[in-house]
Amino acid sequence: CDQPLPQLPTMHTSLVPGKAVCRPCLPTVRPVLGHGTAHPAVPSPAARPSHERGYDVAAPIMPFGRSRKTIAAAAATGEAAISNPEDQVLDALRKIIDPDFGEDIVSCGFIKALAVNQSTGRVQLTIELTTPACPVKDMFKNQANEYVLALPWVKQLDLTMTAQPPKPITAASGRPGGLAGVKHIVAVSSCKGGVGKSTTAVNLAYTLAQMGAKVGIFDADVYGPSLPVMISPEIPILEMDPQTKALKPTVFEGVKAVSFGFAGQGSAIMRGAMVSGLITQMLTTSEWGELDYLVVDFPPGTGDIQLTLCQTVAFDAAVIVTTPQRLAFIDVAKGIRMFAKLVVPCVAVVENMSYFEADGKTYFPFGKGSGERIQQDFGLPNLIRFPILQDLSAAGDGGRPLVVSDPTCAASREFMELGAAVVREIAKMGGSAPSGAARGPRCYFDKDHGAISVRLSDGVEFLLPCALVRRNDTSATSVNEWTGERQADPTSVPEDIRPAAVNQLGNYALQITWEDGFNQVITYELLDSLRGLAIPRRVVPTSSAAATVSASVGGQQAVADLDDA
Numbered sequence: 001c002d003q004p005l006p007q008l009p010t011m012h013t014s015l016v017p018g019k020a021v022c023r024p025c026l027p028t029v030r031p032v033l034g035h036g037t038a039h040p041a042v043p044s045p046a047a048r049p050s051h052e053r054g055y056d057v058a059a060p061i062m063p064f065g066r067s068r069k070t071i072a073a074a075a076a077t078g079e080a081a082i083s084n085p086e087d088q089v090l091d092a093l094r095k096i097i098d099p100d101f102g103e104d105i106v107s108c109g110f111i112k113a114l115a116v117n118q119s120t121g122r123v124q125l126t127i128e129l130t131t132p133a134c135p136v137k138d139m140f141k142n143q144a145n146e147y148v149l150a151l152p153w154v155k156q157l158d159l160t161m162t163a164q165p166p167k168p169i170t171a172a173s174g175r176p177g178g179l180a181g182v183k184h185i186v187a188v189s190s191c192k193g194g195v196g197k198s199t200t201a202v203n204l205a206y207t208l209a210q211m212g213a214k215v216g217i218f219d220a221d222v223y224g225p226s227l228p229v230m231i232s233p234e235i236p237i238l239e240m241d242p243q244t245k246a247l248k249p250t251v252f253e254g255v256k257a258v259s260f261g262f263a264g265q266g267s268a269i270m271r272g273a274m275v276s277g278l279i280t281q282m283l284t285t286s287e288w289g290e291l292d293y294l295v296v297d298f299p300p301g302t303g304d305i306q307l308t309l310c311q312t313v314a315f316d317a318a319v320i321v322t323t324p325q326r327l328a329f330i331d332v333a334k335g336i337r338m339f340a341k342l343v344v345p346c347v348a349v350v351e352n353m354s355y356f357e358a359d360g361k362t363y364f365p366f367g368k369g370s371g372e373r374i375q376q377d378f379g380l381p382n383l384i385r386f387p388i389l390q391d392l393s394a395a396g397d398g399g400r401p402l403v404v405s406d407p408t409c410a411a412s413r414e415f416m417e418l419g420a421a422v423v424r425e426i427a428k429m430g431g432s433a434p435s436g437a438a439r440g441p442r443c444y445f446d447k448d449h450g451a452i453s454v455r456l457s458d459g460v461e462f463l464l465p466c467a468l469v470r471r472n473d474t475s476a477t478s479v480n481e482w483t484g485e486r487q488a489d490p491t492s493v494p495e496d497i498r499p500a501a502v503n504q505l506g507n508y509a510l511q512i513t514w515e516d517g518f519n520q521v522i523t524y525e526l527l528d529s530l531r532g533l534a535i536p537r538r539v540v541p542t543s544s545a546a547a548t549v550s551a552s553v554g555g556q557q558a559v560a561d562l563d564d565a
Contacts, residue, residue: 191335
């Protein structure tokens with residue numbers, strides 16, 4: 001294990017990006033769950049050897065279908081293989097770890113249609129992923145070929161990579177009209193104009209398409225539509241079905257696109273209420289068909305159009321676009337809070353025009369810190385920076401996005417990282433996690449204890465007093481956003497404060513509406529830091545206990561307490 005990775009290229013396998021562990025140690029290692037915190041039963045990362053940091057070295061994870069006695073007997077007799085050829089193949093595939101779920105692909109249920117003929121040395125199998133745009137698809141394929149073909153009797157491997165079939169979407173899913181066949185809808189928003197939001201939205205859409213997904217993009221800006229400039233479809237006009245009155249999206253490079261600019265009307269001059277109705281009609285009456293992802297390019301601001309869109313359509317996630325300036329941070333923070341109130345999880349921050357390079361030096365013309373500040377204050381999991389690039393701007397003005405015209409450049413690779421982050425976070429939130437994978441966070445108001453019940457990725461549940469949670473608010477109302485000085489008096493929060501509603505914002509934060517009308521967004525990282533102040537759980541008589549029901553709606557976790565009455 002202590003050997004440098006390049007010296008043992010055939011002895012290591014990647015568990016999570018950027019980390020590795022010796023293959024012989026694999027059965028005794030599993031990823032630590034949580035945000036940088038070690039499992040309570042093991043030493044802290046700093047106290048462990050360098051090659052063990054980031055992993056929970058605990059009891060061995062027993063391979064599926066093999067008891068401890070079987071493994072002990074195999075070790076005692078020096079048996080290197082399992083007698084059953086199917087088990088040998090599965091045992092080899094268990095070395096492949098899904099970096100998002102922290103489980104091997106066999107336990108995740110990804111292996112389908114396994115057929116083995118030991119006499120001819122032929123193995124046939126299918127790896128069924130949660131999404132066709134899985135960012136680790138190629139890694140799984142390469143590792144499966146390596147491990148299975150390493151078996152001495154295997155001469156041929158017929159491997160098929162597929163994705164889970166689309167689940168039937170009904171009107172109950174919150175997707176009206178032409179959106180009925182759309183699996184995931186992603187908002188790209190900045191709440192401030194001129195920060196590169198449309199450039200990000202267009203390149204994100206085409207990046208997801210390059211990852212193998214069926215993608216559409218909707219330009220929700222009626223006053224200044226950008227899509228007709230940034231792409232060049234053969235038929236730049238929206239057509240309407242005379243019978244159904246549905247709009248037929250135009251298509252460019254395999255991506256369906258709808259914009260008011262394709263209606264032949266240019267930009268609109270009309271009042272807000274008319275615009276909201278027009279945008280909703282165009283979005284819901286277009287024939288999108290079966291799509292894996294629909295990217296919606298939001299107009300700037302937090303007004304009627306944005307509210308109407310979020311209330312009409314069940315968005316799965318939002319990507320926030322900003323620039324390093326302080327003014328951009330203030331406006332973008334308002335947008336994040338708007339999405340929080342509408343229970344739309346923000347999964348990534350894009351900091352555009354972050355820097356430029358010249359004469360071998362890196363310059364930051366607009367300063368630093370806006371992206372990190374947003375990520376820190378709101379607990380957003382991914383931060384992607386883009387430099388000032390002439391090619392990026394020229395590609396957009398020329399009607400051919402950069403990821404299409406130059407898919408191998410550095411900026412295109414950054415967009416690939418953004419696309420992978422969006423796919424990964426949606427898969428975690430949207431119920432795509434396979435059986436056996438680690439469960440995500442779960443938080444709700446426990447009426448019997450009068451406290452917020454918190455269970456994070458480590459699976460340990462604890463109770464936090466409501467007043468404690470409220471007093472640790474970090475919004476601009478309570479804390480100066482730039483000096484960090486606390487503005488609200490903690491003693492003004494009554495001990496008996498109670499929440500009116502509790503909603504989870506994906507995998508990064510909790511949104512609480514308190515009984516006095518105050519709206520709070522608190523990150524799971526901050527909740528975890530308050531764990532030491534948790535109150536003990538007491539035994540509650542069954543007769544007086546309230547039932548708790550949880551369900552996933554539109555990619556969001558909803559929790560309700562049901563009284564006996």
